[in-house]
Amino acid sequence: MENAWLIPLFPLLSFLVLLLFGRKLKIASAYVGIILVLVSFVYSVIVLFERFTAPTHKAEAVWLSIGELQLTAGFEVNQLNALMLVLVSLVSLLVHIYSKGYMDGDERFPVFYAYLGLFTFSMLGLVMSPNLLQTYIFWELVGVGSFLLIGFYFYKESAKQAAKKAFIMTRIGDVGLFIGMILLFWQTGSFEYDEIFAAVGQGEVSEKWITLTAILIFIGAIGKSGQFPLHTWLPDAMEGPTPVSALIHAATMVAAGVYLVAATFPLFAASETALMTVAVIGAITAIFAASIGLVQTDIKRVLAFSTVSQLGYMMLALGSAGYVAGVFHLMTHAFFKALLFLAAGSVIHAVVTQDIEKMGGLWKKLRFTGPLFLIGTLAISGVPLFSGFFSKDEILMAAWAHGNYGLFWLAVIAAFFTAFYMFRLFFMVFSGESRSKMDNVHESPGVMIGPMIVLGVLAVVAGYVNTPWFGAFLGDWLTEGNPALGHGHVEGPAWIMFVATAVSLLGILLAWLMYSKKSLERDWLSSRAPISYNILVNKYFIDEFYKLSFVYAAKAISLFLKFIEIFLVEGIMKAIGGITQAFANTGSKLQNGQVQTYGTVAFVGLAVLLVIFALTGGYLQ
């Protein structure tokens, strides 16, 4: 564990090597990247296993001294960090392998791998940082890496815009993080997590300051994790290559916000207001994004909104003091969402469109992708025995146990939505007949299927590390020796589990009735003619019923929310941009090339200052 600091350096090495020699290595650059990330991954696993038995390891050295202030840099391996290391390096490794097939033939292939290396380095550095300042530094680098990756297809104007938008939107959140960080430093005299928590624990910082700084830090997380109202960059970011979406928008960058809240959890735990803010924003995001997901027709956009929604879940968990639930869902989500993105990439690779209206009937043609996608869909829908079921259950328990009943029900509805739109997606893509002419549909190469199988297995089994039946191993381990993080497992009423199961099955059923039934119908009619009439009526009835009441309402709500999104959130952004532009235009006009104007402006400035000085009798204060 003493040498854990080496872990991020391998991807960095990959970045440097590929940047300098990428052109010569060509296709071999994939192997360079894969091997170096593999080393990181193996080492991360070793560190994780060491961490099971050994205590937290922390090493630091003085990095910067300003005046009498000493700032340190170093690394720390605690439970959360060790877990994140494995998670990040694993998903990154799988994406590296997958991209070998997906990006094949792209002329900037080595550059892509170089960027992946840079991004992985920053992300690994982020999760190892022992203090806020270092976290912030890597946080920014993650932003730069994602900027490069999202804008990879730079010849597409939309990709370029998306990259810029992602960078600037997340920066707005970063401003909050930065101010919060410096305020914490001011209050506690340190950037170190340990010392900050100690100061908070001993009551050296007033409640008011804790709340303020916690919320400021949370604003950073809002930007990075695409929470309402700073979420608009995330769906746009789907312009990047699909493996990038799997890496950035499933397991790493967007999870960084959740990680940040988890890493500074004792701070949040010390302020009920801060926790409440996190929970409310999380719940709003969960329901908001899920309802928008209902009407999307772009396969990647559906997944993007589901990511936003799931991140909202994690925030809700953390905000309900469910530290374990949040981290647990972060982990399971990383697996099944990465799986879904990679499978979606495989579908896009096969049919060369992202519009699900044009797909259909791919189940028979994509023998591997189909079942794998199904596993991911089942997991995210919270179907029992899949990983998502356990972690979502844990979140609902936490929300209930913390007394957030309103938010609990919001989360339940969001779970229903999730199951519905995910299966809508699944049925529209895989069942029935193709809705457009599809030539040449072929399964992806093994190099793409392999990583998906690994993730598929994990999406099924990852949940069993923390279950109500076989013990909360993960939870106990995560909270070990740190009472501020709460308990390993939250006890809640047993009916929650049934409710969760019921709503997810209901959602699936509805999706099946609406989007898949028609294709099954033909077989039914031919074999069981007598009862078909009844069923037909029933089907008709149910369909109409849902269409008229529920689905229609949901659609209306989601259109309304979309309206808010376009006119309010984006509108405000546009207004700010417009004012800035107007100011720039005025300033630029004033700069009219007349040297005497310049002198006059200076003189007027001087005169104004002198007049104010004279009128106030000399002093402002």
Add this chain to the structure above:
Amino acid sequence: MDLETLLSYEWGTMAPEFIILGVATALSLLDLFMPKKVDRRILGWLGFTGILAAIVALVSLIGHDTTSILFDTFRLDGFAKAFKLILLAGAALVLLLAIDYEPKEGMKEYRGEFFYLFLTALLGAMMMSSSGDLITLFIGLELLSLSSYILAGMRKKNLQSNESAMKYVINGGISTAITLFGMSYVYGLTGTTNLKEMSLILGNIADPQHVYILGLAFFLIFIGLSFKIASAPFHMWAPDVYEGAPTPVTAFLSVVSKTAGFVILLRLLLAIFASVPVQGDGAEPLPLLLRMQDYLAFLAGATMIIGNVIALRQRNVKRLFAYSSIAHAGYILVALTTMSYFMFDAIWFYLLAYLFMNLGAFAILQLITSKTGSEDIGQFAGLYQRAPVLAVGMGIFILSLAGIPGTAGFIGKLNIFMGALIREPAHFVLVGIMIVMTVVSYVYYFGLFTQMFFRPAADDSKLKLSPGITTVVVICAAATVLFGIMPNLALDFFHQNFNGFSDFLQ
């Protein structure tokens, strides 16, 4: 003053200045007598060697005790040493750019002048940082200014260059007059031009009328000098002059000349206005300078907003960098405004970081604009395909200018933020403006970034690198990253050798 006193001075403390003076004189004579056909670049290399020698001389003086000679008009204190180091390093890099400078119409016989005018300007800046007297400060300032006026108009046949020089002279003249007018009042109230004596006399000033006049003088001096650092309200000359001047001169103005501006500003403000006690509402009298914080904060905020926002509209890269340089002056003014106990660290480090990142960017800018003959931002399109090394270098400089972690620019901004927030009361508004403006600056910095990496090149011809520019780019990129990752190299050096400028007025 007889010969004996003259000889008793420790002239060795002036060694760097003497070297620069000697080289400048030698260059002007050589230029005069050398046959017309001989390439004048050799003079540039001579000048470069001279600056290196001066750096060596200065480094050997670093351990030297604080001394002052010539009735305290020339001081060798920590402040002088620290800033001279920046000035010399900056001038050396600029000279490398100047050697490689090749405008459309050619430099012809003026190239020699080009080099020794840089040296005299540098000499002026160095005198300022070492000066302990109003008169020598003023002379240093004018030596720098006059040389820069001529440098800006170096391309005699180029109308833009002429115009830029003319605008520079006129605004410069007005600013000098305003500064001097302020200085004359300070002199009138103290009867001396020596900064140390002044601060002693002003420390005992009691008459509120006199304090009031000093307040007026403060504004005159500050506004006058804000011309040199290109901050609001005397910033408007900068974009025009930067655009018209030859690129190495622009680089010089935005780095060396600006540093010199901060040097004289710090000298004057701290020696004069920090000594004046003002009886406020509270029991404890506060220095006049602290009373002026709100005004300074206002000007710093205005400078940042103007620089960053107007930069959004620029298509001409030189103008873009002019506005960005205005914005950076604003950031440094934030450090000055907040006057935290590590103000010096923050300003010094920022200027050092700014030196490397900005000069590196100008080196690349010079190469591209002179190759294509256009200063449009579109010339950067596809730089990554045409010259990957240059694009990566430029990428580093832009990231640093934008203040992204891992670069020196980030540490510089961090120091300023910490200084502003750690004080009681913290300057939230000012910091807020600075952060928001930093975000605004991403838009134009990343616009450039997008051009280089995300856009196909108009023509695919490879760019040929010249040795001078390559050296500058490599040094600057290395330093930017090095000070970004290990800022302690610079800061420790600063603490160990200049002991926090505690000898500022001794």
Add this chain to the structure above:
Amino acid sequence: MSSVPISAFLALALILFCIGLYGALTKRNTVIVLISIELMLNAVNINLVTFSKYGVAPAITGQVFALFVITVAAAEAAVGLAILIALYRNRKTVNIDEMDQLQG
């Protein structure tokens, strides 16, 4: 024997400074603008000399300072005129408002 009060000198300097500033900011002819700047500098000289005679603590340094200012003013005027001549050769005008190629 100082029958003229110090305030009169200072007022004269201030007025001269303002006239100079006004000229520098409004005149079209660049030569006049440069001369106006000289006026401003000379206002400073009056101030310096006044203070060196009637100031709070009269001392000779003010006059020395004034000498330096005069010298520098001369140099500045020379440089300014030289640049103006170069400009005139290319542009055939000395009107300051016609120098507006660089703007925006």
